[in-house]
Amino acid sequence: MKLNDYTKSREAFARAKRVIPSGIYGHQGPAEGCFIPTDAFPYFSLRAQGSYFWDADGNRFIDYMCAYGPNILGYNDPDVDEAARKQRELGDCITAPSERMIEFAELLVDTVASADWAFFAKNGNDATTGAILCARAYTHRKKIVFFRGYYHGVSPWTQKVDYPGIIEEDVCNNICIPWNDVNALHTVFEENKGQIAAIIGQPYLHGNFADNELPAPGFWQEVRRLCTENDTVLIVDDVRAGFRLDLAGSDHYFGFEADLICFCKALANGYNVSALCGKEFLKNTMSSLSYTGSYWLSAVPFAAGIACIEKMKRLDLACVLQEKGQRLCDGLVFAAGKYGFDLRVSGIPSLFYLRRADDPTLMLHQEWISECVRRGVYFTNHHNHFINAALSDEDIRETIEVAEEAFRVVRERHS
Template sequence: MRKLYEYPKSRAAFERACKVIPSGIYGHQGPVEGCYVPIEAFPLYSSKAQGTYLWDLDGNKFIDYMCAYGPNILGYNDPDVDEAAARQRAISDCTTLPNPVMIDFADLLVDTVASADWAFFAKNGNDVTTGAIMTARAYTHRKKIVFFKGYYHGVSPWTQKVDYPGVIEEDVCNNIYVEWNNFEELSRVFEENRDQIAAIIAQPYMHGNFMDNQMPAEGFWQKVRKLCDDTGTVLIIDDVRAGFRMDLAGSDHYFGFKADLICFCKALANGYNVSALCGRDFLKNTVSSLSYTGSYWMSAVPFAAGIACIEKMKKIDCPRILNEKGQKLKDGLIAAAAKYGYTLNVTGMPSLFYLRLADDPTFMLHQEWIAQCVQRGVFFTGHHNHFINAALSDDDIRETVEIADEAFSVVRDRHDK
């Protein structure tokens, strides 16, 4: 049996943080957000990262299946990406005029992403989902936006719920929420809101939190695409989370349709700070008409990093290897669960796998198991999809399954008593 990790330095740092940072660590990385449950099993601060590994402040080493919640796709500190970034940094980064590396990056995205006739760069995923909504409204002169329940499209008030702090009715009063994969409901909503719907915004499949992830039903996207075409509605794919882990040509391409607008961020530059809104020609002039920019949106270093990242992803056929690694891990985890009489649901793409121990509707058993994994060096999270990166080795997968096995045995033992 492995010795369980302890986190005294993480806890001390968190206490220090709480004095000067609201909630100490906010958002998806914070212990209050919900994905970290059970909180006490998790470290809170990192001291270093390399490849697929993360070390916490107490020196504990983890095989990190969160990958910075997506950005780490090639492995932390990838030498090729870092070298390209350092080369650009020595020349310039954030200056009064953009460096033409911005054009090179746009060219590469247009060459790579099937639905990209152009690229517009920003910083956050939220910047580009918001830009997409503004583009759709400006183009259609309509206001309403259709979302699929379980969505996450960023943090702007328009993406939140009216009962969330700081959000007002006006922020969300044009939002319509439809069940994922329910084309009849979607059609009805379109009939009830004729000529009023500017856009559908959706992830390529339902990879929401606190739920088994769901692939699109057979033909779903083709029907949605046709509905948008028939009604002059802009189809926005939010590929911030899944982008480049499913298909380098875009997750819409993976499912055999073309988005009108597609949003990228996380995996775009292996952790360098950039996001991109890409789209079809007919929307280009509308995007040009927006008042939309930011202080660092044309910084050169992330563009250089993005070029190196995409070129390397192409070279190694990244989605294929991530899904192969993910599949191997998935098979191993399911088998380990079965050994102890458990059913582990592993849903979503293998490169973005979501875990749920099916034998307990309260999630408590699942959380116990996650806690046992984390405290042995496998950084899983409670109720969020995971991410595979290219630096994950077969040995890492073997060790992960070993630890998962040990964690299952502990949970089984406890509950057999």
């Protein structure tokens, strides 16, 4: 198989480093993105279509990161793009918001089981931060309970005391408990009676570097019960998993109702919008917040979001993605077994997480991932992956073929 060359990506990175902090910052950069080793990974893209992207050197990748989630229907989906184009001709960022905003909110209220209203912003972090503000404003309490291994964005309240730029006061009201630990949950309520504004959690634990963990039977229901009993707001951060488990919300998938639920990523197939949806009793509080942004009410992403949700409904997309993900993961596990490797898949198949169980250092896993990327299958080392609707049977077949070749290379190197 041909191995990729990244000369142009590296030239672009040298340029980028001169004018951009760390060249590419954040999760899409080589450090935070865990490009291990870095020379296996492309740094910059040229274009994308369907389930593929092409890097700066023209290498094509079957993309299992989907821009870290937003690409759910396939890059450049014609229906979403057409809706966006039509709205762009009418106007996008205008002094008075477009009525697309109302239509989008109505559609979300109609689609998301726990939603009585929708509030729009740009990034997932805007939605989660809005949820925390709302919970604190409603309860007049300070403390927030998190589940260990959480990720809810990058605002100071989401970070940890040892992160650069974070001061103790930013996080001194954060309480962290283990996932799926009902006893810890009871203890935290007992020890902080009348002080907990909110519990915030992703629908299941999709932290990095460890197998993703689904909720234990009855866990969310107990969280819900305790929140109700203690007048604590229950926030579900569905930014990452939203619409890949259940179009009605991941709380619906797991059989409970959140008070506030946050969406972004897959909401508009790559158009820039996020949404915080909530229960009626929190609507007045949300109205009272001083919380807005220059582009939050832009009309084009609303039009794209409407088209995206309508198409996801038509396709029964969550089921389609889970079926594709399951087929892919079964193939990967089988390919690993041929070469004596124990590949574990965790999480929901449409958001699968991969780990080599026979390698506690993760180094062999990193070698295997790098050999896949060099051959045009874009996996990442320690983050869950994403399935999109454009992923074809042929893509899945090619991916398994590349994965098997990569396993063979790693096996030969370590035999």
